[in-house]
Amino acid sequence: MAEKRDRVLKAVMAALENDYAGMPEKALLNDTKQWLTAFGEAWKAGRLDDALFVSYLTQYLATFQDPNLALLVSDVCPCQPWSCGFSVRRFGDELYVTEVREDERFTVGDALVLLNRSIPDKHLDYAIGNPVNGDDPDRQLWDDLVSRCAHVLVRHADGTEEDVAVRRFRRSQVAPMGLPGALPDGAIVERGDAVVVDLRRVPRVLDDASCDRVLAALLPERLSIADLMGDEAVFTNYTADNCAIRRSQLETLRKGASACERAWVDEEIERIGSLEGAGMVREVERDDRVAGGANAGRPVVLLTDVTTSAAGERIVQVARAAAEQGLVEVHVVGRATSGAIDYANPLAVSFDEFYTFVYPMSKSEAAARGEGVSGRGVEPDVAVPFTPDECREDRVRKRALDLVCG
Structure with missing residues (x-):
């Protein structure tokens, strides 16, 4: 078992070094030496079971601050991914419960004062890299770290404090290359004076119908997205391993494809074969989607947060391009997004x-120039920092409505 874990760890590190699109810009975050030491010390102490292995490897990937990286665990693995049953956000030195799912001992608005008898920042002092998505409190993601704690000191709304043992609940896994999903209910609110589009919970991949709905609410006329965005360059890493994985994906796709789709798959397999081993190749893409036409001159307000996925970030890009051409008035309100849009075309090995x-x-191309948004997100026009008040009301939506209502 130890040899298997060692092989997996080295394979992940090799893929990050050689095949991952985030190199070389993410190289400074890739502290392989310290992580190899941590894994080795845990193994020597007899502590490196499946649970600790998954925990360490998940933390290692988190230090890259790229939502496109993921370790997926199969149903037959002895260690399954878990959550603490609630979500938190940071304000000052404390973590505030913003959502309760399974663990109803907690209430939205509760403050986590101590994690295992230490303030949250102390856990970062001895961490390798930064496992909570960076230093900006508004973009930090603490749920995974909280789920690894044995107990937390909670301060309730009435001021009382309680030491609570952390429970663990089975967590569903969402792969970065997941199937397209629909907009959440109520994501688009069309008012007489404005259109408000909530992009804070948009799926990683947005289905065509939802994408058309957003663009129709955003744009005053039907047009090609390529006319707004122009030619868009991407850099794809055609290493031998990447080409082999991509070819296998396409061959699987071909089995259930129509005759027309099979023709495209065959062309793509041939194209990948011609580029195998070429490394980073610059390619030009055009978004030929035609959409829009329902917005009769109303300003559009887009709500964003660190939870805004690449699909939501793309909508912000299109909206800002339309605004630059004088087609629509756009305001982005909330917080910096996930920063996922820098990287694409996920492979699973x-x-x-x-x-x-x-x-x-x-x-x-922006990421290739070192000007991407990974690790910092797409910035809003109007920033609304998180405060505990948001546990009682949606301050981002309130600020957006105040903006358009004067």
Whole structure:
């Protein structure tokens, strides 16, 4: 078992070094030496079971601050991914409960004062890299770290404090290359004076119908997105391993494809074969989608947060391009997004019956120039920092409505 884990770890590190689209710009975050030491010390101490292995590897990937990286665990693995049953956000030195799912001992608005008898920042002092998505409190993601704690000190709304043992609940896994999903209910609110589009919970991949709905609400006339965005360059890493994985994906896709789709798949397989081993190749893409036409001159307000996925970030890009051309008035309100849009074209490689590693093979031209948004997100026009008041009301939506209502 130890040899298997060692093989998986080295394979993940090799893929990040050679095949991941985020290199070389993410190289400074890739502290392989310290992580190898941490894994080695845990193994020597007899502590490196499946649970700790998954925990360490998940933390290692988190330090890259790229939502496109993921370790997926199969149903037969002895260690399944878990959550603490609630979500938190940071304000000052404390973490505030913003959502309760399974663990109803907690209430929205509760403050986590201590994690395992230490303030939250102390856990970062001895961490390798930054496992909570960076230093900006508004973009930090603490749920995974909280789920690894044994207990937390909670301060309730009435001022009382309670030491609570952390429970663990089975967590569903969402792969970066997941199937297209629909907009959440109520994401688009069309008022007489404005259109408000909530992009804070948009799926990683947005289905065509939802995308058309957003663009129709956004744009005053039907037009090609390519006319707004122009030619868009991406850099794709055609290493031998990436080409082999991509070819396998396409061959699987071909089995259930129509005759027309099979022709495209065959062309794509041939194209990848011609580029195998070429490394980073610059390619030009055009978004030929035609959409829009329902917005009769109303300003559009887009609500964003660190939870805004690449699909939501793309909508912000299109909206700002339309605004630059004088087609619509756009305001982005909230917080910086996830920063996922820099990288695309995810590949999934399974090392054994337990673990699958997902990473992207393409990057945007901005990312290639070192000017991407990974690790910092797409900034809003009007920033609304998180405060505990948001546990009682949606301050981002309130600020957006105040903006358009004067």
